[in-house]
Amino acid sequence: MGRLLLMLVSLTFYAAAVAALLFLIGWVGAFDFMPLTVDKGREGSLVTAIMVNTGLIALFGVQHTVMARPGFKEGWTKVIPAPVERSFYLLATVLVLGALFHFWHPIDGTIWSIQNEAARTAIWTVFWLGWAILLLSTFLLNHFELFGLQQAWHNLTGKNASPPQMRTPLFYKLVRHPLYTGFFLGLWATPDMTYSHAFMAAGFTIYIVIGISYEERDLLDVFGEQYAEYRKRVGAFLPGIGKVS
Numbered sequence: 001m002g003r004l005l006l007m008l009v010s011l012t013f014y015a016a017a018v019a020a021l022l023f024l025i026g027w028v029g030a031f032d033f034m035p036l037t038v039d040k041g042r043e044g045s046l047v048t049a050i051m052v053n054t055g056l057i058a059l060f061g062v063q064h065t066v067m068a069r070p071g072f073k074e075g076w077t078k079v080i081p082a083p084v085e086r087s088f089y090l091l092a093t094v095l096v097l098g099a100l101f102h103f104w105h106p107i108d109g110t111i112w113s114i115q116n117e118a119a120r121t122a123i124w125t126v127f128w129l130g131w132a133i134l135l136l137s138t139f140l141l142n143h144f145e146l147f148g149l150q151q152a153w154h155n156l157t158g159k160n161a162s163p164p165q166m167r168t169p170l171f172y173k174l175v176r177h178p179l180y181t182g183f184f185l186g187l188w189a190t191p192d193m194t195y196s197h198a199f200m201a202a203g204f205t206i207y208i209v210i211g212i213s214y215e216e217r218d219l220l221d222v223f224g225e226q227y228a229e230y231r232k233r234v235g236a237f238l239p240g241i242g243k244v245s
């Protein structure tokens with residue numbers, strides 16, 4: 001495939017991923033203007049909802065866990081060009097999120113609904129702070145590499161890919177996984193917690209806790225002692241908590 005075509009593929013999938021991320025924020029926030037949300041979707045029995053929703057979250061977890069592993073990437077890049085490997089990972093994420101939005105079965109019932117206006121504003125502030133931390137963390141690591149544009153750009157301009165670098169700027173000095181901390185805040189901070197929302201937030205939380213062991217194993221393989229020492233010094237999601245000696 002021509003280099004320019006690969007760049008176009010990468011830009012297209014990047015745009016799709018950004019759109020899916022924005023939709024996810026609106027879907028989790030269950031805003032009135034959204035056509036589908038965690039609380040607005042297909043109808044079905046409780047058993048159907050539990051089975052379908054569990055399957056959808058598991059699908060997201062499996063896609064993210066399997067496609068991010070070095071062994072998978074090695075085989076996959078024999079099928080698709082290496083400069084767009086990350087872009088295809090994003091495309092798969094968009095498709096899996098699309099399935100989540102389309103097939104999600106809301107579960108009736110509310111766990112809490114805060115009425116106090118000041119408290120509602122405070123909770124929405126945490127919600128937006130969470131998504132802002134998530135987005136900022138992608139830039140602290142390397143947004144354009146995480147979203148596949150850098151690889152296609154280097155291919156287009158004939159620049160050699162630089163070896164992976166361990167980064168610990170800003171939030172990463174306090175916690176090892178600020179992007180996931182932000183995600184947790186965005187998932188759980190809601191003034192109106194429905195059973196549907198809690199099911200979704202718990203599902204993603206479980207996936208991340210499982211997924212992190214794989215991610216850290218790869219980080220130890222790539223960065224060795226540097227990452228091992230980082231794990232001893234810095235907490236996982238909250239400062240000082242979850243150090244691994």
Ligand SMILES: C[S@@+](CC[C@H](N)C(=O)[O-])C[C@H]1O[C@@H](n2cnc3c(N)ncnc32)[C@H](O)[C@@H]1O
Nearest residue numbers: 137141165166167168176177178179180181219
């Ligand atoms: C979706 S990002 C999440 C990063 C991190 N777990 C977080 O929550 O902020 C996953 C990618 O970040 C990379 N990564 C995680 N921590 C890193 C670090 N300190 N330096 C460089 N890359 C890192 C992983 O190798 C993986 O490719």
